[in-house]
Structure formats: C-alpha cells, structure tokens
Amino acid sequence: MTSQTAHAEPAEAAIADTTAIAVDVDRVSKIFRGETEVRALDDVSVGIRKNEFFTLLGPSGCGKTTLLRLIAGFEPPTMGAIRLGTRDISRLPPNQRPINTVFQNYALFPHMSVAQNIAFGLEMLGKPKAEVQRTVDEMLRLVRMEELKNRRTSEISGGQQQRVALARALAPHPEVLLLDEPLSALDLKLRKDMQIELKRLQHETGITFIFVTHDQEEALTMSDRVAVMSAGKILQVGRPRDIYERPAERFVANFIGESNFLDATLSGGTVELAAGGRFDVRVPEGVRDGAVSVLVRPEHASVRSGEAAEGETGATVENVVYSGEATVVHLRLATGEAMKIRLANAPQGGEAPPQTGGAAAIRIAPGAVTVLKD
C-alpha cells in the first residue's frame, strides 16, 4: 500500500477507485464437497462500493446466500479472496468482521426481549452500559418499535420481528450490512412499506447494504446497482436501468421483465431484423457480425391496426389482453416469430387497440433494439 502512493497518476486513480470499494470479492469460488460436489460459486468477482445499496438477484439456488455467508465469514472461500477495502478478511472469523447480517428467518434470540436482542452486539463489543442504552433507544426509534421493547421476540408479528432483526444488525454500526431476502416472508403491503423503510435507513445510516432477493421488481426499485446471478456466476453488474434496458445476455433479459427475442443479422453498427427493419445498435464486446439474437422490450414498441407502412413491420394479431393500466397485444410476425407489445391504456374513447385476427403494423422505437451476447 505504502509503495503505491509514490506511483504516477494512473495508479493514483486506481487507488482512489479501490478506496471507494467497501467489499472486494476477488475470484471467489466455493465448492461444497458432499456425496456430490456442488460448485455454489464459480470464479465470482465483484466490487461493492461504499454507501451503496447493492443487490444480488437470481433464481433459487444460484449462490446468493452462499456469497453472503462468505462475506459474513460463516464459510471460508474454497478459492479467491474477500477484502474489506484493501484488507483481506477471507480467514477472519465472523465475530471479527465489522459486518452484520439480517438473516432470512431473522434468527432473533428467543430468550431475550426486543431491547436485549438489539443490545447484544453492542454488549459483545464491550460498549459502556450508558452507550448501549442510548444506541438501543435510538435504534428502537429508527425502526419504530419503542413501545414493544420489553416484549419477547416470539410475541411480536413477522413484520415487527423483521424490524428488530434490522435494528439488531444496525446497532453496532457495521461497515457493511448483509440482508438475505429479509422481506420475503412479508405480505405485499408490508413489503412495500419495508422497502421504503430500508431505503430510508440506508440513507440515514450511510452503511453499505448488500441485499439479496429473487424478486426482480424489488431489485430494480431499491438498488443503486444490481448483480444478476445464475448457477454460481455473476452474469452482469449494473444500475437497474442498464440491467433492464441493456441486458448482456438472454438469461438476464429473461429474468428481468418481459422480453421479445428476435432473430437478426449484425453488420457493422446496425442490425437487420429477419422480420424487417434496420436499427443502429451498440455492439457488446465479443459479438461478431452475422446472425445474432436481439431483445425488444414489449413497451418499447407500438402497434396499430392496418397494413405496415415505411419503417414499420407487418404482423397478425393473435390475442389482446387487457390488464388495467396496459393492454398486451400478442402478435405473429411474417417470419413466424412471436412478439408481444405492451400499450399504455388511454382513457376510453381513445384509439382502439388492434382486433384479434386482424393485420397490424409494428413500430419499434429507435434505440429499443439490444444485441445479446448469446
């Protein structure tokens, strides 16, 4: 570290970059050896920045919990290193890491009251009694649980337990807070409230949050950045908007939001859809000219009844589904490919959507076509 300070400008920029990193996961693999070998994490690298709300998103069994447990220190990595800032913590036991966890099942101590649960971490750190008391009161206020502080944790509701788990993990003011699907047990209404509350807490405390969910909407609405995982690998890391609008792979596109995948031919910076139409695109690294697969989000195209004009693509309407704020039109292109388009609903009396069985003209918005890696 000391030798690096003497380096020239580019190196300094690199240092500035690493100081902004809170948790550095460096080529980490985790293999569980049992009757069969499970590669739960496969060469995962990701840098989580300070004060960031970072979300791990992926289907069940993709290794989200495993990654959190490695960062928390409950399991050692089989290969690779985990650093806190620049300090390697891979071999540090969990009680020596300034990292706290909100467990999926909350894991509140059943033999202690709400206040005692929250005080536990502070007491373990050997804080003076007065300070423990003060911080516990502050935490109770933060999660709005003052009235229930003397209750047993078995005598409060699921949502309240969740808030206590949060307060307990925040009380020692860790550098990083890990949250493993903390909202999954809550009903929709409470879940929405807690999402807002979590964002508020992260903002007020300035702690780095690493949040695990398999709910894509939750990930998109709450996160500064999202990492999409599948089968022990991180496929893409980016801001919610980038992940949604510029997914790198078919899996990411499919996992987040609704997608149309269309065949096309790439040449230079433009693609020609098999069904017709040329679009300027950004070519991802490693994709060469030739046959490619492209993504068009259903709301990034529009459709009207009638024959296709210049710049439009012809199709037949297969189905029209009304769903409140939008209408989804299912179409069949001339190439035989299926496509669905989502139209925002205008007040009644406006332009009527196309009718089932009729001819339709599709217009894809410029910039709506994304080339996928696979």
Next chain:
Amino acid sequence: MSAQAETPFPPGALEREAETADTRRRWLLSLPAIAIIVCAAAGPLLVMVIYSFLTPGDYGNVKWEFSLEGWMNTIVQRDIFDDTLIWADAHLSIFWRSFSLSLITTILTLIIGVPTAWFVATQPPGRREFWLFLVTVPFWTNLLVRTIAIQELIRSEGVINLVLLKIGIIDEPLQMMFTDFAIGFGMTYVYLPLMVLPVYAAVDKLDFRLVEAAHDLYASRWTAFRRVILPLIKPGIIAGSILVFVPCLGAYVTPRVLGGGKNLMFGNLIELQFGAGRNWPLGAALSLMLMAAVMVALIFYVRITSREKADG
C-alpha cells in the same frame, strides 16, 4: 355478538352449556389417568405415611398401635443400656453422604454428558442414531451386572490398577473399592445416559442459525455458548440434572456393591430398616424424609435456574 340477540337463548347461554359438556367429557376421558395416579402414586404414599406412625412388629411388619417412635428415630436414638436419647448422627452422616455424592455425580454427569450430547446432536443425521444407540446400550443390561463390571475395573486386581502398575505410574494397587470414589464413579457411569438424552433432545432442537447470529454480532465462541446456547438448552440440562440427582439420592444397588457395608447411602439405610433392622415405621419415615428432601431440592433448583432466566 350482536347477531346472537336474535337467538332464543340469553347471550352466552349456548357457550356455557357447551363448556359444561366439555368439562364433563374432559373429566371422563382423564379417568384412566387419574386411576393410575391414585393406584400407583397416591396409594403407596398413603401406606407409607400410615406405617410411619405405627409400632414396629417383632419380626418386621407393623403393629397397629399409634407411635411417634418411627419419626423420632430418624433424628434421635434410644441408648440400649440406659434408655437415654442420643442424636442419630449415623443417619445424618449417611444423609449428608448421599446428598453430596448425588450432587457430585450430577455435576460429573453434566461435565461429561453435555459435551457428549453436543457431539451426538451435531453429527450428520444419518450417524446420530448410531451414537444415540451407543449411549443407550448400557440400559439393555441389568444394573447389577453393570455395577459388577465397574467393580471389575476398579478393584485392587482390576483392570485400572493392572494398567497403572504396568506402565509404572503407581507402585502398589490403589484402594478404590469400598470408597466414596467408587460410589461416585459407579453412579456417574450408571446415570450418565439420563443426562445425555434430555440434553441431546435440547441441543437437537437448538437452531444453529442463532449461534451464527451470535458470532455475527461479535460474540466469541465462549460468549456465544454462555449467552445463547446455554440458556436455550437449559431446559434439557435441568431435566437431566433432576433425572440424575433424584435417583442418585435413593440409589441402592450401586452403593451396596461398590461401597461395601461401610459406605451406606440413604437408600441402603432405608432398605436396612425393612430388612435386618426390622423397623418398618423408621424405614417409612426415612423414605418420606427423603421424598421431602428431594422436593425441597427440586424447588430450590428450579427457582434458582428460572430466576436467572428472568434476569436475562
């Protein structure tokens, strides 16, 4: 509730009727249990209470004459020659030995039993049954046989002495038989499963994610044990301690075989009164005293352990 105003019954009448029927049914269903409790526990106890207030018969048994002699004899003895009363300090020392040996045995079974139970409970599920089986195997053998096996281990020409002599740690055999050590050793061995099983059940129920949570909140291994694990497996430890301590107080076979004639325990003292002593009322009174002592000890124990709980 307001909808009920339309029914022809005054509010609550239906509930009350259902309740009385319910109570009646519950009483009927619990009759067998009550019968067993009366026959197996209350009846014999009553016999003991009555016998303790009667006069000893000449060849054992009792004469139906009221007497307080049985109870008096628990603490004082009538001198054979001049009829003066002297303290029955033999009884007291026997009682004290029983109490302290039982306590030591309970502590030893705790020290050995809790880690054992922990070890078994943390084995992978498939292997636990095997270890549990090993723990319970001694139950399959008669107590007397097991005790004689212990004797074989610790007597002067026994296995332990032979080994110690061979490797030269001692020059002459240790006298272990017929000592309090022998009794404590034997009882610890005999009652160990009674400690392991309830503690195992408690550890088995323990949610290990709570232990992880404790570590996550900066608890070292020892503090996590003291602050989280111990309070959560305490019910098992209490149950195990009671299961060991109570039968130890009244133990009979083990002290008889390993303690010889000199080192009596309370159970042997009672047995003596019903046998060679031919003093059934004294035996009955001593039994009741033992029962009372056990109850007092249990109440104290539960009080102390549950107060800790309330304090957090």
